[in-house]
Amino acid sequence: MDTPLPANLAVSFEFFPPKTEKMEQTLWQAVHKLAPLQPEFVSVTYGAGGTTRERTHATVCRLQKETGIQAAAHLTCVGATRExxxxxAKTYWDSGIRHIVALRGDPPTGVGTAYEPHPGGYAYAADLVAGLKRAADFEISVAAYPESHPQATSPADDLDNLKRKIDAGATRAITQFFFDVTAYLRFVERAAAAGITVPIVPGILPITNFTRAIEFAGSCGAAIPPWMADLFAGLDNDPETRQLVAATVAVEQCRQLHAEGIQNFHFYTLNRAELTVGICHMLGVRPRELATAPAPATAS
Incomplete structure (x- = not known):
């Protein structure tokens, strides 16, 4: 393996609000392991139909208060009026939260259900972005889909939708996870040709469970390359080897992206820190005391 990448890479992490006391312990263990890596920001997801609204708010506010890291709250169009x-949004602003990840969102009944705008609500993510910018001077991130949103009528239509979100005031796009680096690079080229100039940050999913990753990919339109299935074959009952393979796959993906000039990476942590910490370490993103520690003396 080559030497670590430059330590000026910027990373961000995504968490989801815990449902149980045990899940809450797991989340905060992950937060305390990842915070020393000094991420640019951390984000907290929002359940379908706004079902985790209160837990998302509590988690975001606690994250920012206890870590001092900028915390971003996911907010969707589903299940609420504009008012x-x-x-x-005003509650977030008053709580010191300045960054929102604005999404259309999925219906409460699941991603396979047809989306219908809430009566009196923001119909789509571009409308939500515009509304948030009217409410306060938020930094706003939006979603992008290198392999197109599953419900998009065409790649061109999907790209037009991203352009509408940027034109409404979004300052960053974060991609759905992907494993095909070429698909991401082509998407970025098409976005630039369409006049999209904001950063399009690649979303990286460290694979803790390959079967689950296949399910995630099926729901969001991400392709699983055949070579990846071969790498994880036979490792269902071998978590140690699976973690080693997963870290290697993610590091190689990031290295390929960095070779193309990408400096920012957004990690979907699934509230687990081990893989993400290991991946970041191999990329040269480490706690400051480790990154600047002097080399051990050699015997004369």
Whole structure:
């Protein structure tokens, strides 16, 4: 393996709000292991239909207060009127949260259900972005899909939708996870040709469970390369080897992206720190005391 990448890489991490006391312990263990890596920001997801609204708010505010790292709250169009969403946004602003990840969102019944705008609500993510910018001067990130959103009528239509979100005031796009680096690079080229100039940050999913990753990929339109299935074959009952393979795959993906000039990476942590910490370490993103520690003396 080559030497570590430059330590000026910027990383960010995504968490989801815990449902149980045990899950809460797991989350904060992950937070305390990842915080020393000094991420640019951390984000907290929002359940379908706004089902985790209160837990998302509590987690975001605690993250920012206890770690000092900028915390971003996910907010969707689903399950609320414009007035209700504006009130939520104002509550975030008053709590010191300045960054929102604005998404259309999935219906409460699941991603396979047809989406219908809430009566009196923001219809789509571009509308939500515009509403948030009217509410306060938020930094706003939005979603991008290198292999197109599963419900998009065409790649061109999907790209037009991203352009509408940027034109409405978003300052960053974060991609759905992907494993095909070429697909991401082509998407970035197409976005630039369409006049999109904001950063399009690649979303990286460290694979803790390959079967689950296949399910995730099926729901969001991400392709699983055949070579990846071969790498994870036979490792269902061998978590140690699976983690080693997963870290190697993610590091190689990041190295390929960095070779193309990418400096920012967004990790979907699934509230687990081990893989992400290991991947970041191999990329040269380490706690400051490790990154600047002097080399051990050699015997004369």
């Amino acid at each position: 209700e969403i504006d009130t939520i």
